[in-house]
Amino acid sequence: MAEDMPDPISFDLTTSPGHLLHRAQQFAADRFGEAVATSGLTQRQFAVLSATHAREGLTQTQLVMATGIDRSTLAELVARMVRNGLLVREKLADDARANAIHLSEHGRQLVEGATVGAREADAAILGALPISKRKSFLKMLKRIASTLESGEASEKRARDLAKEKTKKKKAKIKAQAQAATPD
Amino acid sequence: MAEDMPDPISFDLTTSPGHLLHRAQQFAADRFGEAVATSGLTQRQFAVLSATHAREGLTQTQLVMATGIDRSTLAELVARMVRNGLLVREKLADDARANAIHLSEHGRQLVEGATVGAREADAAILGALPISKRKSFLKMLKRIASTLESGEASEKRARDLAKEKTKKKKAKIKAQAQAATPD
Numbered sequence: 001m002a003e004d005m006p007d008p009i010s011f012d013l014t015t016s017p018g019h020l021l022h023r024a025q026q027f028a029a030d031r032f033g034e035a036v037a038t039s040g041l042t043q044r045q046f047a048v049l050s051a052t053h054a055r056e057g058l059t060q061t062q063l064v065m066a067t068g069i070d071r072s073t074l075a076e077l078v079a080r081m082v083r084n085g086l087l088v089r090e091k092l093a094d095d096a097r098a099n100a101i102h103l104s105e106h107g108r109q110l111v112e113g114a115t116v117g118a119r120e121a122d123a124a125i126l127g128a129l130p131i132s133k134r135k136s137f138l139k140m141l142k143r144i145a146s147t148l149e150s151g152e153a154s155e156k157r158a159r160d161l162a163k164e165k166t167k168k169k170k171a172k173i174k175a176q177a178q179a180a181t182p183d
Numbered sequence: 184m185a186e187d188m189p190d191p192i193s194f195d196l197t198t199s200p201g202h203l204l205h206r207a208q209q210f211a212a213d214r215f216g217e218a219v220a221t222s223g224l225t226q227r228q229f230a231v232l233s234a235t236h237a238r239e240g241l242t243q244t245q246l247v248m249a250t251g252i253d254r255s256t257l258a259e260l261v262a263r264m265v266r267n268g269l270l271v272r273e274k275l276a277d278d279a280r281a282n283a284i285h286l287s288e289h290g291r292q293l294v295e296g297a298t299v300g301a302r303e304a305d306a307a308i309l310g311a312l313p314i315s316k317r318k319s320f321l322k323m324l325k326r327i328a329s330t331l332e333s334g335e336a337s338e339k340r341a342r343d344l345a346k347e348k349t350k351k352k353k354a355k356i357k358a359q360a361q362a363a364t365p366d
Contacts, residue, residue: 009236009295010236010237010298011236011298011301011302012237013230013233013234013251015321017211017305017309017317017321018211018215018301018304019226019250020324020325020328022211022212022227022230023251023328024204024325024328024331025204025205026328027327027328027332028331029201031201032201043201044205047202050196051196053192053193053194054193067202068196068202068206111192112192115192115194118194121201122201125200125327127330128326128330129326136316136319137320137323138200138203140320141200141203141206142197143312144207144210144311145207145210147310147311148211148213148308149206149210
């Protein structure tokens with residue numbers, strides 16, 4: 001029967017985790033946008049301000065851990081937020097490479113104002129689920145975020161390692177070529 | 184004790200459904216982007232092409248139902264995809280207002296090529312969850328999408344109704360003013 005042979009190129013949006021995640025996130029983002037509209041903050045900016053509010057003076061590495069935003073995206077985001085006067089960078093005396101990140105007064109006012117709205121948006125999301133399912137739902141989202149995240153990190157490590165190998169190989173060939181060339 | 188009095192402006196990202204949904208979606212979108220990179224399609228474009236592939240000749244209203252994309256966003260998206268040669272619009276003889284939407288040959292090739300990648304991305308997402316939890320996770324995402332969606336729709340209806348009332352009131356006042364004015 002035709003039904004036993006699935007169309008090799010058919011795709012069911014109604015059971016696609018990627019599509020459903022995108023839809024759920026879209027509406028959650030709209031809700032967040034409405035709830036914090038006066039602040040003009042994006043979800044990402046709010047996450048950075050909120051993590052800094054909870055732990056003033058943290059480093060960029062600690063911000064990566066606290067927000068789950070990948071390192072390069074976070075670096076750009078923080079730089080922009082420093083330029084826009086939401087964050088302040090302070091050189092750490094004991095580590096020339098690291099900066100302590102603080103809220104500016106404007107950043108503090110924005111995040112404190114937006115927190116009520118962010119909580120409302122969160123309540124609307126959870127409100128869509130039976131109480132008994134909420135904890136498990138959050139746990140699953142965390143698993144997805146951290147699994148895909150570490151997958152990407154390990155893929156990046158593999159790419160970096162491959163690059164490193166190629167580089168060493170090239171250096172070796174170059175060294176051999178130089179050794180073989182008479183002076 | 185201080186622990187009994189939560190900071191009124193503290194916000195815990197690690198238990199925020201909005202933040203976790205954003206993180207999970209971010210990584211899922213990255214994964215999708217890598218998997219379908221050669222097609223250059225966004226998740227939304229893929230959803231529209233995929234729904235059209237499953238049901239050639241559907242109307243814009245049917246596309247809203249199939250993709251869960253809100254009506255005004257979808258209208259813009261379809262218009263752009265028609266301009267870019269991914270979709271083709273065909274006037275329906277029996278309804279002057281409605282159009283039947285079809286894939287162009289280019290659109291068909293793109294969506295068929297991207298389907299394998301989209302399936303891989305979906306497998307990576309679900310792979311992060313225990314098998315026993317997957318069905319329930321999809322169900323919860325659907326509930327969130329449709330609850331927030333219908334909430335927004337009913338808010339919009341309320342706003343439209345309020346506008347309509349104001350309009351009627353103004354028209355009434357105008358009519359009364361005209362009636363009161365001697366010829």
